[in-house]
Amino acid sequence: MNAPKVGFLASYDWLEQVPDYPFPEVAFAGRSNVGKSSLLNALVLQRRLAHVSAAPGRTRSINFYPVNGAWMLVDLPGYGFARVSKQERQRFRDLILGYLLHRRQMALACILLDSRHEPTAGDLSLLEELELHYRPYAVVLTKADTLVHAHAQERLEQIQGLLRQCNHCMGVVLTSAHTGAGRTQLWAIIQKAVQQCKPITDRA
Ligand SMILES: Nc1nc2c(ncn2[C@@H]2O[C@H](COP(=O)(O)OP(=O)(O)OP(=O)(O)O)[C@@H](O)[C@H]2O)c(=O)[nH]1
Numbered sequence: 506m507n508a509p510k511v512g513f514l515a516s517y518d519w520l521e522q523v524p525d526y527p528f529p530e531v532a533f534a535g536r537s538n539v540g541k542s543s544l545l546n547a548l549v550l551q552r553r554l555a556h557v558s559a560a561p562g563r564t565r566s567i568n569f570y571p572v573n574g575a576w577m578l579v580d581l582p583g584y585g586f587a588r589v590s591k592q593e594r595q596r597f598r599d600l601i602l603g604y605l606l607h608r609r610q611m612a613l614a615c616i617l618l619d620s621r622h623e624p625t626a627g628d629l630s631l632l633e634e635l636e637l638h639y640r641p642y643a644v645v646l647t648k649a650d651t652l653v654h655a656h657a658q659e660r661l662e663q664i665q666g667l668l669r670q671c672n673h674c675m676g677v678v679l680t681s682a683h684t685g686a687g688r689t690q691l692w693a694i695i696q697k698a699v700q701q702c703k704p705i706t707d708r709a
């Protein structure tokens with residue numbers, strides 16, 4: 506894969522501010538610090554496009570990155586981060602769930618889970634909500650470089666088993682933003698979702 510042409514377009518604090526862009530969108534969502542911004546950068550082979558931080562709660566707004574002038578990558582704030590005010594947590598929740606469950610431009614939600622840990626109750630309830638709302642998603646296991654191969658495979662099989670009965674899951678991928686593992690596989694799932702996405706203007 507050649508490096509795609511990607512830039513930063515805009516950032517919004519509230520979903521109501523986001524324009525009706527005429528492109529399919531692929532969102533990265535997951536717990537705070539799971540590696541969303543890092544994986545987004547790794548996917549498009551850019552080091553500093555989305556802001557990365559070792560401290561959780563780095564991404565606080567919804568960020569749009571056009572890819573090859575044809576579709577958009579969308580970086581969301583993380584959920585499950587305790588050290589934010591009640592109002593800020595509610596804003597994150599409205600932004601994340603509002604986007605993932607209702608944004609009509611969304612071709613795919615990449616739901617990131619840390620491959621080192623069991624999925625949390627919050628992760629599982631998000632996956633359930635996506636199923637209930639007929640929303641297309643892929644589950645992306647992050648930081649695979651931190652595990653020995655056998656443990657990473659065990660986690661992959663556990664999550665695949667968990668999603669066996671699901672109708673809207675387009676794949677489960679083991680990735681590492683540090684080594685680039687799983688990048689080609691994730692790119693293929695994204696391309697398929699973008700191609701399957703009906704033209705935005707055709708939809709009510
Ligand atoms: N070992 C390893 N560390 C990673 C990987 N991806 C991300 N990290 C680290 O995890 C931390 C969080 O990364 P971010 O990409 O900022 O995570 P995020 O999900 O965007 O975080 P928020 O925006 O705060 O929700 C950083 O210290 C990264 O260097 C990976 O593939 N392997």
Ligand SMILES: [Mg+2]
Nearest residue numbers: 541542563564
């Ligand atoms: Mg981030």
